[in-house]
Amino acid sequence: MSKTFGIEKILPLIKYGHFDFGENKVQEAVEKWTNIKMHENKLKLHLIGGLQTNKVKLAVKLFDFIHSVDSEKLAKKIFEEEKKQNKKVKIFIQVNIGDETQKFGVNKSSVPQLYSFCKTLNLDVVGLMCIPPINKSPEIFFREMNVLKNNLNLEELSMGMSSDYLDAVKNSATYIRIGSKIFGNRN
């Protein structure tokens, strides 16, 4: 996760052969990445954060992955933009795995329904994503995510950050999202 870090911090990693980067704000990502993405075709950009429908156009244009689809409205908007731009992005459905009122994500029980809806739009759904509750042990949530993912026969699980990526990997995470353990603390 390269959010908040400037391109000067990121370039050495690209030189080193790291090509997947995550951002959580569309505008920040557009400013930071548009230019370099044109020259570096191995780059894969991941949007991991709340996405408003009025930003979908820019998001579909820049990103290769969107990890935060949590409503039919958003899915439909992505579908429309993909058609207009003749581009497909890979999609994760964000699950509110801890049932937290303040969090983004669809409730566990609604995941199959949203998944079916995305499939009817022919979106390229590759997996599920979660951010577990901050003050609880993440392991049971990661385990639940793995079950949900397997029930839907999906391949990918986006979960785990600097503090909990080892638990995430134990529970079959395929995309871990490390920020501060690579870049240092954010201001």
Ligand SMILES: *Cc1c(COP(=O)(O)O)cnc(C)c1O
């Ligand atoms: C910032 C962020 C991360 C990375 O967090 P670190 O603790 O710095 O590793 C992971 N996932 C999401 C959704 C984030 O917003």
